[in-house]
Amino acid sequence: MEAQVDQAVESWLRWVPRWEPATHRGRVAPCRRCLGSPILSAAGIGADVPHGVQHGLSTRIKTIVDHAVAEYTARNLPTLQRELDQQSARNRARAYRPNEDLDPEFDGLPLDPEPVAGAPFLFTIAGLADDASAELPPLPPLSDEAKAALRQEVGLADEYANMVGREVCGLLLRHRLAIQEAISQHVEPQIEALLAELTQSLDSPFDPDLP
Template identity: 50%
Template sequence: MDGSIESRVSQQVDDWLVWLPRWRPGTHRGRTRLCRTCFGSPVIAAAGLNTDVPHAVQHALAMRMKHVIDAEVDEFTETHLPLLSREIRLNQERKAASAYHPAEGLDPAYTGLDLDPPALPDAPYLFTFAELARPEASVTLPAAPLPLTDEEKAAIRAEVKLADRQAALVGNRVCLELSRNSERLRVAVAEFVEPWVLALLADLDTALDSPLWPRGI
């Protein structure tokens, strides 16, 4: 397959469209805060899914696009930004020393979401994924690197700016390609998502009970 950004975006859209018919509304818990990946996202806006679309549906697409952008920026960093690449590698080595990484290897539909639901009052307490992700006391972390010189700090800051600029360029290309696919994205949402939303609204309507309505009828 063509390795261009546009072809990768198109392939991710195809994968999202395959996943979408399996989506079901979540009922186990509500969100306690806005998703920083999806709220105000230009990716979601370019896809035409920024209005009246459930967050889980938006998030599954946004994370697929984030993976495309991250992969491109990682490749650019590895090839052109040696100091920043070294710092990222050292950080990854320290992270790898922790005992467990529950957020890794998840399907894009779940990547980036909170792994631990809010605790229920009086519920039995076992553990949280966040606790499991912490390094064990017996694990020896790699030694901290030597402090950077002022010149190295300035060079890394310059490379970070280049990486940010590359991310913005790739993001613009991703959004442009998504806008070209927005029609089939909206059609799929109308076919597979809206019936579930309408069914939930119908259930809510039958369950509501107003104190102004007559009783015993």
């Protein structure tokens, strides 16, 4: 686990110098992966850090937790594993899978931009993906006994995920200084430059030199 966290942070540190502020309109809905994330808190990344920078790290770390839970599930939770295998097979049968194999910086984000009032989309990527899913047959129904077993195993998987998450957060603490230094070096100067440019472009109604 320690090696995986080290590798994830190192990968994020290599990516941060390539980050640039987004020029498009920001999203209204908050990111459920990053909002209030204990991973970001452990890493020392505050809410004032741009979301793209947050998301790149939280996704990399979440992948570690997901893989650990997947291994635990395969070993110990047969009902849940069978359900996941059926869902995976169903997903692989879809003709259109736009949310797969994305870079960590984009994984888990909405597939489409926020709609603009009065300018509806002719189509959306999410809509096309939903259409592809609707063409597949539904999963086989579960018996009452299987549903009860599935609920119990989901609870066990959640408990294990929380345990792994706490361990990962503890390992992240040793990387706080390197993470904060990368933000200070590569992110904050770009934000300050944007603010300075915005300040210069605004007209001041109290400037006596203005006509």
